[in-house]
Amino acid sequence: MSERADAARNRRAILRAAEELLAAHDARDGARDGAHDGARGAHISLDQVAAHAQVGKGTVFRRFGSRTGLMQALLQERAAQLREALESGPPPLGPGAPPAERIVAFLDALCRLAADNLALLAAHERSCAPDRHADPTYVRWHTHLQTLITQARPDLDAGFVAHTLLGMFDADMVRRLTPRADPGRFARSMRQLVGELLA
Amino acid sequence: MSERADAARNRRAILRAAEELLAAHDARDGARDGAHDGARGAHISLDQVAAHAQVGKGTVFRRFGSRTGLMQALLQERAAQLREALESGPPPLGPGAPPAERIVAFLDALCRLAADNLALLAAHERSCAPDRHADPTYVRWHTHLQTLITQARPDLDAGFVAHTLLGMFDADMVRRLTPRADPGRFARSMRQLVGELLA
DNA sequence: TAATATACGGACCGACAGTCCGATTGCGCA
Protein backbone atom coordinates (compact mmCIF):
# COMPACT_ATOMS: atom_id res chain seq x y z
CA MET A 1 0.00 0.00 0.00
CA SER A 2 1.51 3.30 -1.01
CA GLU A 3 -1.21 5.85 -0.34
CA ARG A 4 -3.99 5.83 2.15
CA ALA A 5 -7.55 6.06 0.88
CA ASP A 6 -8.20 9.50 2.33
CA ALA A 7 -4.95 10.75 0.88
CA ALA A 8 -5.93 9.58 -2.57
CA ARG A 9 -9.34 11.12 -2.20
CA ASN A 10 -7.84 14.44 -1.22
CA ARG A 11 -5.38 14.31 -4.10
CA ARG A 12 -8.25 13.98 -6.51
CA ALA A 13 -10.25 16.66 -4.74
CA ILE A 14 -7.34 19.07 -5.01
CA LEU A 15 -6.76 18.40 -8.68
CA ARG A 16 -10.42 18.84 -9.41
CA ALA A 17 -10.58 22.03 -7.38
CA ALA A 18 -7.64 23.46 -9.25
CA GLU A 19 -9.24 22.59 -12.55
CA GLU A 20 -12.45 24.24 -11.54
CA LEU A 21 -10.77 27.43 -10.43
CA LEU A 22 -8.78 27.51 -13.63
CA ALA A 23 -11.91 26.95 -15.66
CA ALA A 24 -13.63 29.76 -13.80
CA HIS A 25 -10.77 32.05 -14.69
CA ASP A 26 -10.90 30.90 -18.25
CA ALA A 27 -14.57 31.65 -18.49
CA ARG A 28 -14.25 35.05 -16.88
CA ASP A 29 -11.22 36.05 -18.95
CA GLY A 30 -12.49 34.45 -22.08
CA ALA A 31 -15.54 36.64 -21.90
CA ARG A 32 -13.37 39.59 -22.79
CA ASP A 33 -12.66 39.55 -26.48
CA GLY A 34 -10.81 41.84 -28.80
CA ALA A 35 -7.57 43.49 -27.87
CA HIS A 36 -5.46 42.01 -25.15
CA ASP A 37 -6.45 42.92 -21.67
CA GLY A 38 -3.05 43.55 -20.16
CA ALA A 39 -2.29 41.89 -16.86
CA ARG A 40 -3.20 38.36 -17.93
CA GLY A 41 -2.72 35.39 -15.78
CA ALA A 42 -4.86 32.79 -14.24
CA HIS A 43 -3.53 33.34 -10.79
CA ILE A 44 -5.00 30.82 -8.47
CA SER A 45 -3.43 30.84 -5.04
CA LEU A 46 -2.92 27.62 -3.18
CA ASP A 47 -5.08 28.94 -0.38
CA GLN A 48 -7.92 29.20 -2.85
CA VAL A 49 -7.31 25.73 -4.15
CA ALA A 50 -7.22 24.30 -0.66
CA ALA A 51 -10.39 26.10 0.34
CA HIS A 52 -12.21 25.06 -2.81
CA ALA A 53 -11.15 21.47 -2.29
CA GLN A 54 -12.33 21.69 1.32
CA VAL A 55 -8.95 20.65 2.50
CA GLY A 56 -6.24 22.18 4.65
CA LYS A 57 -3.41 23.99 2.99
CA GLY A 58 -0.90 21.61 4.47
CA THR A 59 -2.58 18.80 2.62
CA VAL A 60 -2.03 20.47 -0.71
CA PHE A 61 1.67 20.78 -0.01
CA ARG A 62 2.01 17.29 1.35
CA ARG A 63 0.42 15.90 -1.81
CA PHE A 64 2.15 18.05 -4.39
CA GLY A 65 5.19 19.51 -2.75
CA SER A 66 4.80 22.97 -4.16
CA ARG A 67 2.81 25.12 -6.47
CA THR A 68 4.99 23.95 -9.31
CA GLY A 69 4.35 20.34 -8.40
CA LEU A 70 0.62 20.87 -8.52
CA MET A 71 0.78 22.52 -11.90
CA GLN A 72 2.95 19.77 -13.29
CA ALA A 73 0.55 17.16 -12.00
CA LEU A 74 -2.34 19.01 -13.56
CA LEU A 75 -0.64 19.25 -16.92
CA GLN A 76 0.45 15.65 -16.78
CA GLU A 77 -3.13 14.61 -16.20
CA ARG A 78 -4.40 16.60 -19.14
CA ALA A 79 -1.63 15.31 -21.34
CA ALA A 80 -2.08 11.68 -20.43
CA GLN A 81 -4.33 10.88 -23.34
CA LEU A 82 -1.96 12.47 -25.82
CA ARG A 83 0.93 10.60 -24.30
CA GLU A 84 -0.90 7.35 -24.73
CA ALA A 85 -1.63 8.16 -28.35
CA LEU A 86 1.98 9.01 -29.02
CA GLU A 87 3.36 5.88 -27.53
CA SER A 88 0.98 3.27 -28.74
CA GLY A 89 -1.86 4.85 -30.66
CA PRO A 90 -2.52 4.53 -34.39
CA PRO A 91 -0.40 6.47 -36.88
CA PRO A 92 0.25 9.20 -37.70
CA LEU A 93 0.20 10.26 -34.07
CA GLY A 94 1.48 6.92 -32.89
CA PRO A 95 4.43 4.99 -34.24
CA GLY A 96 4.42 3.81 -37.81
CA ALA A 97 4.06 6.89 -39.96
CA PRO A 98 6.97 8.77 -41.54
CA PRO A 99 8.53 11.27 -39.12
CA ALA A 100 7.41 14.39 -40.94
CA GLU A 101 3.80 13.29 -40.72
CA ARG A 102 4.16 12.36 -37.10
CA ILE A 103 5.58 15.78 -36.32
CA VAL A 104 2.66 17.52 -37.95
CA ALA A 105 0.19 15.23 -36.23
CA PHE A 106 1.81 15.81 -32.88
CA LEU A 107 1.83 19.57 -33.25
CA ASP A 108 -1.77 19.51 -34.37
CA ALA A 109 -2.64 17.57 -31.28
CA LEU A 110 -0.78 20.10 -29.19
CA CYS A 111 -2.81 22.86 -30.81
CA ARG A 112 -6.00 21.22 -29.72
CA LEU A 113 -4.70 20.53 -26.26
CA ALA A 114 -3.53 24.11 -25.93
CA ALA A 115 -6.80 25.52 -27.16
CA ASP A 116 -8.73 23.42 -24.67
CA ASN A 117 -6.48 24.25 -21.75
CA LEU A 118 -5.37 27.80 -22.19
CA ALA A 119 -5.80 28.76 -18.56
CA LEU A 120 -3.92 25.73 -17.35
CA LEU A 121 -1.14 26.38 -19.79
CA ALA A 122 -0.85 29.98 -18.67
CA ALA A 123 -0.85 29.06 -15.01
CA HIS A 124 1.66 26.32 -15.62
CA GLU A 125 3.99 28.63 -17.47
CA ARG A 126 3.81 31.13 -14.71
CA SER A 127 4.59 28.67 -11.98
CA CYS A 128 7.25 26.75 -13.79
CA ALA A 129 8.85 29.83 -15.22
CA PRO A 130 12.12 29.22 -13.37
CA ASP A 131 12.84 26.35 -15.65
CA ARG A 132 9.95 25.03 -17.58
CA HIS A 133 12.47 22.81 -19.32
CA ALA A 134 12.54 20.58 -16.28
CA ASP A 135 8.84 19.82 -16.37
CA PRO A 136 8.31 16.13 -17.09
CA THR A 137 5.63 16.78 -19.66
CA TYR A 138 7.75 19.35 -21.45
CA VAL A 139 10.69 17.02 -21.46
CA ARG A 140 8.60 14.23 -22.89
CA TRP A 141 7.29 16.42 -25.69
CA HIS A 142 10.71 17.76 -26.41
CA THR A 143 12.27 14.34 -26.59
CA HIS A 144 9.52 13.13 -28.86
CA LEU A 145 9.97 16.03 -31.25
CA GLN A 146 13.71 15.85 -31.14
CA THR A 147 13.70 12.21 -32.14
CA LEU A 148 11.35 12.78 -35.03
CA ILE A 149 13.22 15.85 -36.24
CA THR A 150 16.48 13.98 -36.17
CA GLN A 151 14.91 11.40 -38.44
CA ALA A 152 13.24 13.84 -40.77
CA ARG A 153 16.04 16.36 -41.02
CA PRO A 154 19.35 15.01 -39.74
CA ASP A 155 21.07 18.20 -40.87
CA LEU A 156 19.22 20.42 -38.40
CA ASP A 157 19.93 20.94 -34.71
CA ALA A 158 17.00 18.86 -33.59
CA GLY A 159 17.14 19.90 -29.95
CA PHE A 160 17.12 23.53 -30.88
CA VAL A 161 14.32 23.21 -33.37
CA ALA A 162 12.26 21.18 -30.93
CA HIS A 163 12.53 23.90 -28.30
CA THR A 164 11.62 26.52 -30.83
CA LEU A 165 8.56 24.62 -32.00
CA LEU A 166 7.40 24.05 -28.45
CA GLY A 167 7.97 27.73 -27.83
CA MET A 168 5.09 28.43 -30.17
CA PHE A 169 2.69 27.06 -27.61
CA ASP A 170 3.22 29.85 -25.18
CA ALA A 171 -0.24 30.50 -23.78
CA ASP A 172 -0.12 34.19 -24.45
CA MET A 173 0.92 33.64 -28.01
CA VAL A 174 -1.80 31.08 -28.64
CA ARG A 175 -4.36 33.45 -27.25
CA ARG A 176 -3.17 36.37 -29.32
CA LEU A 177 -3.03 34.38 -32.50
CA THR A 178 -6.44 32.84 -32.03
CA PRO A 179 -8.79 35.71 -32.78
CA ARG A 180 -12.49 35.14 -32.56
CA ALA A 181 -12.87 36.03 -36.18
CA ASP A 182 -10.44 33.35 -37.31
CA PRO A 183 -9.95 30.67 -34.68
CA GLY A 184 -8.02 28.49 -37.09
CA ARG A 185 -5.22 30.95 -37.63
CA PHE A 186 -2.84 29.58 -35.08
CA ALA A 187 -2.99 26.00 -36.28
CA ARG A 188 -2.81 27.07 -39.90
CA SER A 189 0.22 29.30 -39.44
CA MET A 190 1.88 26.67 -37.34
CA ARG A 191 1.40 24.03 -40.02
CA GLN A 192 2.71 26.37 -42.66
CA LEU A 193 5.83 27.12 -40.70
CA VAL A 194 6.49 23.49 -39.97
CA GLY A 195 5.96 22.73 -43.61
CA GLU A 196 8.76 25.12 -44.49
CA LEU A 197 11.10 23.48 -42.07
CA LEU A 198 10.47 19.95 -43.19
CA ALA A 199 10.35 20.73 -46.88
CA MET B 1 11.30 71.09 -16.94
CA SER B 2 10.08 67.56 -16.64
CA GLU B 3 12.23 65.92 -13.99
CA ARG B 4 14.03 67.41 -11.05
CA ALA B 5 17.77 66.95 -10.85
CA ASP B 6 17.68 64.71 -7.78
CA ALA B 7 14.99 62.61 -9.37
CA ALA B 8 17.12 62.05 -12.44
CA ARG B 9 20.11 61.19 -10.28
CA ASN B 10 18.10 58.64 -8.37
CA ARG B 11 16.72 57.15 -11.55
CA ARG B 12 20.23 56.52 -12.75
CA ALA B 13 21.30 55.22 -9.36
CA ILE B 14 18.44 52.72 -9.35
CA LEU B 15 19.14 51.50 -12.85
CA ARG B 16 22.80 51.08 -12.06
CA ALA B 17 22.03 49.30 -8.80
CA ALA B 18 19.73 46.89 -10.58
CA GLU B 19 22.37 46.20 -13.18
CA GLU B 20 24.95 45.51 -10.53
CA LEU B 21 22.74 43.12 -8.64
CA LEU B 22 21.86 41.34 -11.84
CA ALA B 23 25.53 41.12 -12.77
CA ALA B 24 26.32 39.70 -9.36
CA HIS B 25 23.69 37.03 -9.88
CA ASP B 26 25.05 36.33 -13.31
CA ALA B 27 28.53 35.86 -11.95
CA ARG B 28 27.42 33.65 -9.12
CA ASP B 29 25.11 31.56 -11.27
CA GLY B 30 27.45 31.53 -14.23
CA ALA B 31 30.06 29.93 -12.03
CA ARG B 32 28.02 26.77 -12.05
CA ASP B 33 28.52 24.95 -15.30
CA GLY B 34 27.36 21.65 -16.66
CA ALA B 35 23.86 20.42 -16.14
CA HIS B 36 21.11 22.83 -15.32
CA ASP B 37 20.89 23.85 -11.74
CA GLY B 38 17.16 23.73 -11.31
CA ALA B 39 15.55 26.73 -9.65
CA ARG B 40 17.10 29.36 -11.89
CA GLY B 41 16.16 32.92 -11.70
CA ALA B 42 17.92 36.14 -11.11
CA HIS B 43 15.52 37.20 -8.45
CA ILE B 44 16.36 40.64 -7.27
CA SER B 45 13.77 42.09 -4.96
CA LEU B 46 12.97 45.75 -5.17
CA ASP B 47 13.99 46.13 -1.55
CA GLN B 48 17.43 44.95 -2.52
CA VAL B 49 17.58 47.32 -5.45
CA ALA B 50 16.48 50.24 -3.31
CA ALA B 51 19.00 49.43 -0.61
CA HIS B 52 21.81 48.97 -3.08
CA ALA B 53 20.95 52.25 -4.75
CA GLN B 54 20.87 53.91 -1.33
CA VAL B 55 17.39 55.09 -1.95
CA GLY B 56 14.03 54.57 -0.32
CA LYS B 57 11.76 51.94 -1.71
CA GLY B 58 9.11 54.50 -2.48
CA THR B 59 11.53 56.22 -4.80
CA VAL B 60 11.93 53.11 -6.88
CA PHE B 61 8.21 52.85 -7.36
CA ARG B 62 7.75 56.54 -8.05
CA ARG B 63 10.36 56.36 -10.79
CA PHE B 64 9.39 53.09 -12.40
CA GLY B 65 5.88 52.37 -11.32
CA SER B 66 6.40 48.70 -10.69
CA ARG B 67 8.84 45.88 -10.91
CA THR B 68 7.81 45.36 -14.49
CA GLY B 69 8.42 49.01 -15.27
CA LEU B 70 11.93 48.80 -13.89
CA MET B 71 12.73 45.72 -15.93
CA GLN B 72 11.37 47.27 -19.06
CA ALA B 73 13.44 50.38 -18.50
CA LEU B 74 16.51 48.25 -17.96
CA LEU B 75 15.95 46.30 -21.13
CA GLN B 76 15.17 49.41 -23.09
CA GLU B 77 18.45 50.90 -21.98
CA ARG B 78 20.42 47.86 -23.02
CA ALA B 79 18.63 47.70 -26.32
CA ALA B 80 19.06 51.36 -27.16
CA GLN B 81 22.19 50.85 -29.22
CA LEU B 82 20.61 48.08 -31.24
CA ARG B 83 17.55 50.18 -31.82
CA GLU B 84 19.68 52.99 -33.14
CA ALA B 85 21.49 50.61 -35.47
CA LEU B 86 18.22 49.21 -36.76
CA GLU B 87 16.69 52.57 -37.48
CA SER B 88 19.57 54.50 -38.93
CA GLY B 89 22.74 52.42 -38.86
CA PRO B 90 24.55 50.96 -41.84
CA PRO B 91 23.23 47.88 -43.62
CA PRO B 92 22.64 45.06 -43.23
CA LEU B 93 21.42 45.87 -39.71
CA GLY B 94 20.12 49.25 -40.75
CA PRO B 95 17.92 50.05 -43.74
CA GLY B 96 19.20 49.39 -47.22
CA ALA B 97 19.94 45.68 -47.39
CA PRO B 98 17.54 43.04 -48.69
CA PRO B 99 15.08 41.88 -46.04
CA ALA B 100 16.47 38.37 -45.68
CA GLU B 101 19.89 39.74 -44.86
CA ARG B 102 18.47 42.25 -42.45
CA ILE B 103 16.59 39.53 -40.65
CA VAL B 104 19.72 37.47 -40.20
CA ALA B 105 21.72 40.50 -39.11
CA PHE B 106 19.05 41.44 -36.60
CA LEU B 107 18.84 37.99 -35.10
CA ASP B 108 22.60 37.80 -34.89
CA ALA B 109 22.60 41.07 -33.02
CA LEU B 110 19.94 39.68 -30.69
CA CYS B 111 22.16 36.68 -30.05
CA ARG B 112 24.96 38.90 -28.93
CA LEU B 113 22.66 41.04 -26.85
CA ALA B 114 21.16 37.97 -25.23
CA ALA B 115 24.53 36.43 -24.51
CA ASP B 116 25.71 39.62 -22.86
CA ASN B 117 22.58 40.10 -20.81
CA LEU B 118 21.36 36.70 -19.83
CA ALA B 119 20.54 37.63 -16.27
CA LEU B 120 18.64 40.70 -17.32
CA LEU B 121 16.75 38.72 -19.90
CA ALA B 122 15.81 36.10 -17.35
CA ALA B 123 14.70 38.66 -14.80
CA HIS B 124 12.77 40.56 -17.42
CA GLU B 125 10.98 37.46 -18.59
CA ARG B 126 10.05 36.59 -15.08
CA SER B 127 8.63 40.00 -14.27
CA CYS B 128 6.89 40.62 -17.53
CA ALA B 129 5.56 37.10 -17.74
CA PRO B 130 1.94 38.22 -17.52
CA ASP B 131 2.22 39.57 -21.02
CA ARG B 132 5.67 40.04 -22.33
CA HIS B 133 4.03 40.92 -25.61
CA ALA B 134 3.20 44.33 -24.22
CA ASP B 135 6.78 45.27 -23.46
CA PRO B 136 7.83 48.20 -25.65
CA THR B 137 11.13 46.61 -26.57
CA TYR B 138 9.48 43.34 -27.47
CA VAL B 139 6.89 45.13 -29.54
CA ARG B 140 9.57 47.06 -31.39
CA TRP B 141 11.52 43.91 -32.19
CA HIS B 142 8.40 42.11 -33.24
CA THR B 143 7.28 44.88 -35.52
CA HIS B 144 10.71 45.07 -37.07
CA LEU B 145 10.80 41.36 -37.78
CA GLN B 146 7.24 41.25 -38.98
CA THR B 147 7.89 43.96 -41.54
CA LEU B 148 10.98 42.27 -42.88
CA ILE B 149 9.35 38.86 -43.00
CA THR B 150 6.40 40.27 -44.88
CA GLN B 151 8.83 41.55 -47.48
CA ALA B 152 10.94 38.44 -47.67
CA ARG B 153 8.15 35.88 -47.57
CA PRO B 154 4.76 37.41 -48.21
CA ASP B 155 3.23 33.94 -48.17
CA LEU B 156 3.97 33.34 -44.49
CA ASP B 157 2.08 34.57 -41.45
CA ALA B 158 4.68 37.18 -40.60
CA GLY B 159 3.30 38.01 -37.17
CA PHE B 160 3.29 34.39 -36.17
CA VAL B 161 6.77 33.70 -37.47
CA ALA B 162 8.11 36.82 -35.79
CA HIS B 163 6.76 35.67 -32.43
CA THR B 164 8.23 32.25 -32.95
CA LEU B 165 11.64 33.61 -33.83
CA LEU B 166 11.65 35.91 -30.83
CA GLY B 167 10.62 32.95 -28.74
CA MET B 168 14.02 31.45 -29.40
CA PHE B 169 15.56 34.09 -27.20
CA ASP B 170 14.05 32.76 -24.04
CA ALA B 171 16.80 33.16 -21.47
CA ASP B 172 16.58 29.60 -20.30
CA MET B 173 16.81 28.30 -23.80
CA VAL B 174 19.78 30.45 -24.66
CA ARG B 175 21.54 29.26 -21.56
CA ARG B 176 20.85 25.62 -22.25
CA LEU B 177 21.90 25.82 -25.84
CA THR B 178 25.10 27.66 -25.12
CA PRO B 179 27.32 25.00 -23.59
CA ARG B 180 30.80 25.93 -22.51
CA ALA B 181 32.23 23.45 -24.92
CA ASP B 182 30.51 25.05 -27.90
CA PRO B 183 29.46 28.60 -27.20
CA GLY B 184 28.59 29.21 -30.82
CA ARG B 185 25.91 26.56 -30.99
CA PHE B 186 22.96 28.77 -30.32
CA ALA B 187 23.81 31.34 -32.98
CA ARG B 188 24.68 28.65 -35.47
CA SER B 189 21.50 26.67 -35.00
CA MET B 190 19.48 29.83 -35.09
CA ARG B 191 21.01 30.90 -38.38
CA GLN B 192 20.42 27.48 -39.84
CA LEU B 193 16.78 27.48 -38.86
CA VAL B 194 16.22 30.96 -40.22
CA GLY B 195 17.96 29.94 -43.41
CA GLU B 196 15.40 27.18 -43.86
CA LEU B 197 12.54 29.55 -43.40
CA LEU B 198 13.77 32.17 -45.80
CA ALA B 199 15.00 29.72 -48.41
C1' DT C 1 14.50 84.28 0.58
C1' DA C 2 9.97 82.77 0.48
C1' DA C 3 6.56 79.83 -1.76
C1' DT C 4 5.38 75.69 -3.90
C1' DA C 5 5.48 71.76 -6.51
C1' DT C 6 8.09 67.71 -6.35
C1' DA C 7 10.60 64.17 -4.41
C1' DC C 8 12.16 61.45 -0.47
C1' DG C 9 12.16 57.44 2.72
C1' DG C 10 10.70 53.86 5.15
C1' DA C 11 6.82 52.30 7.96
C1' DC C 12 2.92 49.82 6.69
C1' DC C 13 -0.35 46.57 4.23
C1' DG C 14 -2.16 42.52 1.98
C1' DA C 15 -1.16 38.44 -0.47
C1' DC C 16 0.99 34.34 -0.79
C1' DA C 17 4.26 30.24 -0.87
C1' DG C 18 5.79 27.23 2.17
C1' DT C 19 6.47 25.13 7.28
C1' DC C 20 5.10 23.03 11.63
C1' DC C 21 2.91 20.46 14.99
C1' DG C 22 -0.83 18.86 17.89
C1' DA C 23 -5.15 16.46 16.84
C1' DT C 24 -7.23 12.92 14.07
C1' DT C 25 -8.02 8.76 11.55
C1' DG C 26 -7.39 4.98 8.28
C1' DC C 27 -5.62 0.40 8.41
C1' DG C 28 -3.09 -3.87 9.45
C1' DC C 29 -3.02 -7.13 13.03
C1' DA C 30 -4.19 -9.87 17.01
Add this chain to the structure above:
DNA sequence: TGCGCAATCGGACTGTCGGTCCGTATATTA
Protein backbone atom coordinates in the same frame (compact mmCIF):
# COMPACT_ATOMS: atom_id res chain seq x y z
C1' DT D 1 -13.90 -6.38 17.50
C1' DG D 2 -10.69 -3.54 19.18
C1' DC D 3 -5.64 -1.82 19.66
C1' DG D 4 -1.87 0.96 18.28
C1' DC D 5 0.78 3.21 15.18
C1' DA D 6 1.99 5.46 11.23
C1' DA D 7 0.19 8.38 7.98
C1' DT D 8 -2.75 12.20 7.35
C1' DC D 9 -5.08 16.30 8.46
C1' DG D 10 -5.85 21.30 9.06
C1' DG D 11 -4.90 25.76 9.75
C1' DA D 12 -2.12 28.85 12.49
C1' DC D 13 2.34 30.81 11.70
C1' DT D 14 6.47 32.72 9.27
C1' DG D 15 9.18 35.22 6.01
C1' DT D 16 9.25 37.60 1.76
C1' DC D 17 7.85 40.73 -1.39
C1' DG D 18 5.28 43.97 -4.39
C1' DG D 19 3.04 48.02 -3.79
C1' DT D 20 0.95 52.18 -1.03
C1' DC D 21 0.92 56.22 2.01
C1' DC D 22 2.05 60.31 4.07
C1' DG D 23 4.74 63.39 6.92
C1' DT D 24 9.19 65.55 5.96
C1' DA D 25 12.80 67.53 3.11
C1' DT D 26 14.46 69.92 -0.90
C1' DA D 27 15.04 71.67 -5.72
C1' DT D 28 13.40 75.40 -8.31
C1' DT D 29 11.84 79.76 -9.56
C1' DA D 30 10.71 84.45 -8.96
